[in-house]
Amino acid sequence: MKWSVRIGRFAGIEVRLHATFLLVLGFVIASEVMGRGSVWAAMDGVVFFCSVFACVLLHEFGHALAAARYGIRTHDITLLPIGGVARLERMPDRPQQEFWVALAGPAVNVVIAGVFFAWMLANHGVIGWDDLEAESLPLSLRLLLVNVTLVVFNLVPAFPMDGGRVLRALLALRMDYSRATRIAATLGQVIAVLFAFVGLMGIFGGMGNPLLLFIALFVWIAARQEAGVVELRSQLGGARVRDAMLTSYWTLAPADPLARAVDLVMAGSQQDFPVVDELRVVGILTRKRLLGALSESGRWTPVGASMNREFVVADADGLLSAALQSRSGPTFEPIPVLHRGVLVGLLTWDNVSDYMLIQAALRRPSGRSEMPPVLPA
Secondary structure, eight states: OTTEEEEEEETTEEEEEEHHHHHHHHHHHHHHHHHHOOHHHHHHHHHHHHHHHHHHHHHHHHHHHHHHHTTOOEEEEEEETTEEEEEESSOOSSHHHHHHHHHHHHHHHHHHHHHHHHHHHHHHOSOOHHHHTSSSOOHHHHHHHHHHHHHHHHTSSOTTSHHHHHHHHHHHTTSOHHHHHHHHHHHHHHHHHHHHHHHHHHHHTSOSOTHHHHHHHHHHHHHHHHHHHHHHHHHHTTOBHHHHOBOSOOOBOTTSBHHHHHHHHHHSSOOOEEEEETTEEEEEEOHHHHHHHHHHHOTTSBGGGTSBOOOOOEETTSBHHHHHTTOOSTTOOOEEEEETTEEEEEEOHHHHHHHHHHHHHHHSOOSOOOSOOOOOO
16 A cells, blocks of 8 residues: 555564554644643553554454455555555455454454453453543553444444445345445445534534544445445456456566666557566556656666566466456556466556457347358458
């Protein structure tokens, strides 16, 4: 994810921190200092803030480890101000698998809440309403309440949140996967509208929580995107990556100057170039990066200094829908296609679009014979 930095690797999964997370952390510190006028209060706020996101991180690891049981690898987990995102290489193929993967995250928060509840009982006795209404709550009680909130919030059936994925999995047991997704996505958007309404009440009426506006926007957009991805997968069916990949293309070497890329762009229609070093793909030089490097460094800068070193690859025999799952949309970078470790093609959005249009035209009934014409001898 852009604007994120790597902070470590745990259980073989890379953990990243989004830059906006630091902005929110700074806001928390400033608010605590100005609100309570104490450095200790600021430290308490920071500890609580980081503890909450540690619970969110464990929540995402719950999803990742459950997915690993079904042979699904997690590329990375990114912490955002609104929560965490575990980027799986693909979604589970069976509804039962998606059901358990979706529930694994909230289950982790149930366990964490149980631990804090036992701690509170052992050290403070039974928790009453007076304890909850106190001006300053102990950290353990605050984290207990946070984890209960995470469980309840994530199980709201607003797709693509965990509750929405559970709903889709249950629907997919009785109907087509695409239809189940449309129903779950529609319900998610309805709930997003309700969130937005309550959020607006918070702004204009002094009730509710304005933060719900941001959550509503996220749920609405994510539900729409997820539904689009599933619809795309349905249209692609069992197509393989090799069916839609570009097979006539130019490559660059890391030592080539950007002037070489400029010449190739002007000579044809290719805009993005795989960078190959001794038959191994080491980067992608996109049109955007090329233009930026030309304006900053000039045409004689080596390609290796400007290429994108973080990219995904696809296997030529893999499913096209799986390759596009995390790269849907007209702005994604091209995907190098490998066969036995060797570059054999390039997957671009233009080629995928052309492939889908051709397949749609072939499926359209025309009344004409599919046999090739007989040419005169």
